[in-house]
Amino acid sequence: MPDLYDCLIIGAGPAGLSAGIYAGRARLNTLVFEKKQIGGQASLTWGLENYPGSVEDPTGPKITARMREQAEAFGAIMKHEEVKSVDLSGKIKKVITNKGTYEGKTVILAPGASHIRLGIPGEEEFTGKGVSYCATCDADFFTDLDVIVIGGGDSGLQEGLYLTKYCNSVTIVEMLPELRASKILQERAANNPKVKIITHTAVEKIEGQDLVEKVILKNMETGERTEMPVQGVFVFAGMKPDTDLFKGLVDMDQKGYIKVDEYMRTNVPGVFAAGDCRIKWLRQVVTAAADGAQAAVAAEQYISENFAE
Amino acid sequence: MIELNAQNFEQEVKNETSMPVLVDFWSEKCEKCMALMPEVEELEKKYEGKVKFGKIDAQKDRRFCWSLKVMSLPTFQLYKNGEKVEEITQDVTIDKIEEMINKNL
């Protein structure tokens, strides 16, 4: 192991793995840190039909496993470690994990994003007891049961459709007057007899004894409240960037998304950001992978300009 | 790690009084669970003789999981003298598991 790495990548989602592929090919000594599962959010969905080239039964786990293999084949090393803090101020950057301290010439921040909790009564109490944020993890438990999916965007519909393979019924609730999901998913949902869609409605409360038994819905137009018996509540109602560790160290917007230029450079020299963690308007696997590639190539260039032998 | 199921749970967990038992609920479809597994196995070695480690394949025994009030993966439960004393679910990291163990040693 070298004492000084060329490139330290934080997060092994599509952005970090793509950066790993490009950094490896540039023959940069590269580590990729991951605290959870390699592949990030993308490894938790059966979807991924829209990633170019992913035809014939693409699944998140399959595609991200290949990304990992590809990055490792080019020499990037995966470290199953959680980054606890970073020191980005000097020319040599430090990354401190639960297992050790690593020094690098460049750092690529690719921590991605995680689901938002709604903060409604019952949500916290019943997490793991019927409330879930991961359909592929938990669908089995809801075989032949009735579930509600909160969120009418792409993830809500995609994961809702996945759940129909197991559940008796899947009700998708969206707070806005209309669904936000892409048209193809809306068509599929409309044609699936197990799916029911309710718009302009919010889930106000989740209730039960030990496990979820029902939700209270509120019609946003009329204010009318209704009860709906369900055993499962799947929440896909938005994301937040996992950038708390880097607050005050690199420039961010108010929500915590990192500011970068078109080379994925943050305001700190030698520090780049890629993927869902940065300010942009389309947060998808394809854009995360694109960011990772650009960040790694920019890192390579930064090294040749600043660490001439 | 001992493979637990509805048949041996009583014997291996409920009747275990010599040390705490960590129960790992997992399935092959759960990527988060699969990523944690090797690290949990490392913990098992580290706490050998102090904590007993078991796992339940949720896909094989969904109803049994329901009866233990588990409807999400990954879930880790810690039992002491046959009683469940603590549980963590969903946003699980290896540090959180070790913390839970240390609190209950």
Ligand SMILES: Cc1cc2nc3c(=O)[nH]c(=O)nc-3n(C[C@H](O)[C@H](O)[C@H](O)COP(=O)(O)OP(=O)(O)OC[C@H]3O[C@@H](n4cnc5c(N)ncnc54)[C@H](O)[C@@H]3O)c2cc1C
């Ligand atoms: C349910 C669902 C369905 C989706 N479906 C699609 C789809 O069909 N098509 C599509 O294009 N996109 C889809 N997306 C979006 C897509 O998954 C994301 O845009 C993409 O994964 C972002 O990649 P990323 O690498 O930026 O971040 P992430 O995938 O979030 O990966 C970041 C990684 O960094 C790790 N990390 C964070 N902090 C640390 C730390 N301190 N130390 C170590 N590791 C850390 C995290 O554990 C995570 O694994 C979906 C998302 C969800 C949730």
